[in-house]
Amino acid sequence: MARVYWPYFDPEYETLNHRINPPRVSIDNDTCNDCTLVKVDSVNKPGILLEVVQVLTDVDLAISKAYISSDGGWFMDVFHVTDKQGNKLTDRKTIEYIEKALGPKGNTLVREGKTWPGNRVGLHSNGDYTAIELIGTDRTGLLSEISAVLADLHCNVVAAEVWTHNMRLACVVYINDYATCRALDDPIRLSAIEEQLKNVLRGQGDVNRGGHTSFSVGFTHTDRRLHQMMFADRDYEGGVIDGDVAVSFKPIITVDHCEEKGYSVVNVRCKDRTKLLFDIVCTLTDMQYVVFHASIGSDGPYAIQEYYIRHMDGCTLDTEVEKARVVKCLEAAIRRRVSEDVTLEFCGRDRVGLLSELTRLLRENGLSVTRAGVTTLGDQAVNVFYVKDASGNPVDMKTIEALRQEIGQTMMLDVKKVSPNTTTPESSGWAKKNLSIGSLFERFLP
Missing domain, CATH: 3.30.70.260 (ACT domain)
Structure with missing residues (x-):
């Protein structure tokens, strides 16, 4: 041979x-x-x-x-x-x-x-954690129901990030066992958690799209993953609900062709904000486009961005259908993080069931959560909620005062309102004592 x-x-x-x-x-x-x-x-x-x-x-x-x-x-x-x-x-x-x-x-x-610690949504607890990815049809009180299920199953929420857009909800929740502070690895227990969470997502969900739950152990870049989840869920399809996003945030996106160099040129003009470049580059990457050249700048409160792109196979955007899809997907990426709602920041000692208690209070006071970020730093918890009135009316400050009374001396509450003409939230001060979130982070960071 x-x-x-x-x-x-x-x-x-x-x-x-x-x-x-x-x-x-x-x-x-x-x-x-x-x-x-x-x-x-x-x-x-x-x-x-x-x-x-x-x-x-x-x-x-x-x-x-x-x-x-x-x-x-x-x-x-x-x-x-x-x-x-x-x-x-x-x-x-x-x-x-x-x-x-x-x-x-x-x-x-x-x-x-x-x-960098920010990648982990502020995870600084002892022990491992399990990441749960959830996506489904959004409704008032859904986050409260999800956190209540986790509390009933003796799961401690170490951190979480929640986004909503076009009546869809996506969230990544980091949990561990409240007794051992270790990741959950028992398949029987994980199966029970998954089944109950699926029941919550099915509650009043769209029968065609429904909800999805998955688990992973270890590190994931949360913002990156949320973009991937919402893109895969096609949250860019369908129109934005009237009043869901203010007119001042409406982006202007065009797609042209550069014949000299053989590129498609994507121009974006919208209200400037933090992480805008990241959100757009994430979406272009997920859509299999390569950025060859780009220029990013600002004109007052607005961002002006220009991208020279091709598909990974070297092709440009030649059809109107493809151009329209890029415009819709980039618009969705920009809107996912946009909010002119009232922001509530709760700060206090962490404990099992804290997220469930806070989201229940928000629901009982007629507030709907549009975005949320949960962070654990040592034995301290920082919970940030972007909320709006569930009936569609502006949030009544009497409702906020009622929340202050209910949380009492157990937590600090800071209330911020994002003005349509500014990029920085306006704060009304802490309920107990003015404490900087940044300084709190530095106290526990290594």
């Missing part, structure tokens, strides 16, 4: 170019007076733009301008960023994290799970 010889391929060959030309990251605080420049040069690879934008948004940086180019096999980005207070980036810990995450050791950091 004749021997067959196969050519040898070095398994390290695919990363050879990356090792010869490692990514270079520069943090420049000298060029501009009012912002920091973050410059990234690297060999181009699929998904690199999303990785870079994700790292910058994870450390709560606001991106006011950006110039992106990834044509010709090389990736070059310049981002104009400021911190949450609008100042230059000077925190050494944050700078070092960016340099490591985007530099030559970036892939190593990801494999080892050394991610």
